[in-house]
Amino acid sequence: MLTYYEVMTTDFGSLSDAADKWQEMADEFHKVERRYRDGVQKITKGQAWLGESARAAHTKFAATRYEYQAAQTQAKATATLLRNAHQQFVELRKQLETARADAVKAGMKVSEQGKVAYDYDRLSPSESSAARLNPTHAASVNASVDAWADFIRLCVKAFDDADQDLKRDLEAVVKDGKGNKNDGTAGTGFNGDAGQVAKSDGAQKRARHDPDWFKKRDDETLDDYMERLRRDGVTRLTGSAQLGDLVNAVTKGTMTAGAFALVTGTSVTYSFNLMSHFKSDKALNAPGTLVSRFANTQLAGTAPGSVLSRVPPGLVTAMTGSDEAAMYGAFMKNGTFVIPAASEANLIRVARGGGLAQAGKAAGWIRGAGVVGGAAGTVYGVANLSTYDGDKIKADPAKFASDLSGTAFSGSMTALTVAPNPVTAGLALGTGVVYGGALIWDNHEAIGKGMGEAKDWVGDRTKDLGSGIASGAKKFKDVANPFD
Structure with missing residues (x-):
């Protein structure tokens, strides 16, 4: 050296x-x-x-x-x-x-x-x-x-x-x-x-x-482009191409694991929920409302003078959704007038009865964030699919299947979050199963490979890590950044 x-x-x-x-x-x-x-x-x-x-x-x-x-x-x-x-x-x-x-x-x-x-x-x-x-x-x-x-x-x-x-x-x-x-x-x-x-x-x-390194190339899908930015961005900031590859491999593996966990959990959960619904007419709850329902249950049973009793009711309602606003989504079913809870409300029906403001109150911040995030993910998925052409599909059919089914799953989960009912739950369940299979087909080696590379990279460099490496590396990042 x-x-x-x-x-x-x-x-x-x-x-x-x-x-x-x-x-x-x-x-x-x-x-x-x-x-x-x-x-x-x-x-x-x-x-x-x-x-x-x-x-x-x-x-x-x-x-x-x-x-x-x-x-x-x-x-x-x-x-x-x-x-x-x-x-x-x-x-x-x-x-x-x-x-x-x-x-x-x-x-x-x-x-x-x-x-x-x-x-x-x-x-x-x-x-x-x-x-x-x-x-x-x-x-x-x-x-x-x-x-x-x-x-x-x-x-x-x-x-x-x-x-x-x-x-x-x-x-x-x-x-x-x-x-x-x-x-x-x-x-x-x-x-x-x-x-x-x-x-x-x-x-x-x-x-x-070249300051235009971040521009999308003609031969890249949107996912390929984002992956390159993640890898090359780390490389440019640290000066280490190997570290860029490492971060990309681990991130990709982690994202794949997270996506697979999500579709698996959704498939299992809504399989049971649908069976319960058809057997006992039990209401379906929107994804992401478990915390809201737990919080509301705990607050309802709070003893006077306790710490939880001092939480402002308006704050809790704003976060978990308003049952009062959800009443605008009431409907007739089998001759019975059904008044849904906030976690069960069809936000489209609430908006028709009381306007968008009431729909927002019924959703609450947590569920509302899920709707916004799901919609954004679906839009991104559609944009990514639009960057495919026949040659790209032939070159990597597994990735195309994963991206296509992932976009369909994102869209169905957004629909389920907005309007929980047997149709949207069935769509989420079906697209989730397909997406899970596509993930296995496309990424069965990603997690193991990413973690293996991480282990090898860290192991080879353990002897190089001193007590001041963190601050030194940060300083090196600042100097190596060509845009500074």
């Missing part, structure tokens, strides 16, 4: 000079290739030389010209890699220089080797003695020193990661592939595909500097 001293003292100008030389070499290869084409290869294409030897020469000459072309590609790619590395190294050293300057301003001193210590020389003898002998102050100083040391170490590590990336790219550039058309030296000649390595490196460079 590179050291702080090497990063701070190395002359990166030689990279730029070397890039110019590689470009000059590519230009010279181009000249030689043109001369070879016009002066040598040309003779195999006329009528003056015919027969078996001409055909053999044609193949050999084409292979030789290919190598001249591949040499140009390899030289140009090498020049591109060196220029990109020069720019990135200059930027990363500037970050390290800024880190050192900030540490000095914070009362530290940083040696030529990058060692961080508290600068007691700034203090008077009496202040220095008091600072060393006061346990609280000494602990604070040690924590600060550790944080700045970790921060500087992370900056050096970011530089070393970039250096290792350059090494891998340069090694890849010089490896000849299995052969393209006219390649007669497969595996032993120049790399005609070296441009792909340079292209990938250039894409990474643009990603580091």
